[in-house]
Amino acid sequence: MPTFTALTTLTGKREAEALAEAMEGMEPEPTGVGVFELEDGSGLWEVGGYFLEAPDAIELALLASAFGAKDFVVSELPETDWVAHVRRELAPVEAGRFFVYGSHDADKVPADRIPLLIEAAMAFGTGHHGTTLGCLKALDRLMTQGFTAGKVADIGCGTAVLAMAAARVWDGTFVASDIDQVAVDVAEANLKANGMEGAVRCVEAAGFAHPEIEANAPYDLIFANILKGPLVALAPDLAAHLRPGGYAILSGILNEQADEVREVYFQSGVNFVEDERIGDWTTLLLQKNA
Secondary structure, rough: OOOOEEEEEEOOOOHHHHHHHHHHOOOOOOOOEEEEEEOOOOEEEEEEEEEOOOOOHHHHHHHHOOOOOOEEEEEEEEEOOOOHHHHHOOOOOOEOOOOEEOHHHHOOOOOOOOOEEHHHHHHHOOOOOOOHHHHHHHHHHHHHHOOOEEEEEEOOOOOOOOHHHHHHHHOEEEEEEEEHHHHHHHHHHHHHHHOOOOOOOOEEEEOOOOOHHHHOOOEEEEEEEOOOOHHHHHHHHHHHEEEEEEEEEEEEEEEHHHHHHHHHHOOOEEEEEEEEEEEEEEEEEEEEEE
């Protein structure tokens, strides 16, 4: 069965989200609609819909005009095994001593790297995004400085690649949480694929709100690779669950948001150490007052 896409761009997140919402009411109805910011510094947002039959060209033209978007470009996609396609496109990622790869690249794992197997079908948190890559690189730098952690929490864990990386190099207690049970199931599957069953305890929780997370506090290291809004809201809780002198690695922060996040954590007694920008994203390394 063919799939059709209809893509356009426009300026402004709010306008793009409004256009996407309007597309949901089209006939034929799209099977999915997405909104993405272009990472080229243009300030443009892409809005795209997927359809099982050709979308109405007149309706698309009216929507583009109403929301100040460029004319939609409609394409028919060939039948494709998208997981296989993504596997071909996702090259392994090296982040210091860590090597993140899919099973299709198992023969490329260097002998001097710490391997982390994350399948392309579970792409959120594969290490290819600047946020995950930044967290792994920050962890690598901490290790190079001689830091060790016996208790680690990965909040908003996604694939749990960050908790897995820590559990690969240290002995101790490792907890990974996510608000989505599907993500928790993915994390468990990744642990099994890496021969690490039981090495990280995966739980469904919002932030630190879980008895097991509470019981293991305070933590030597906390990862939180989420988004600016939740990170800001999480600051007092994160500070309370971090031991004095412990570190936090935060990401999911757009470059222009980094100063605000730094200030909020400073007010909670968790101080800036360093940052790294990868594309549009900043990763912060912070340390709690001793």
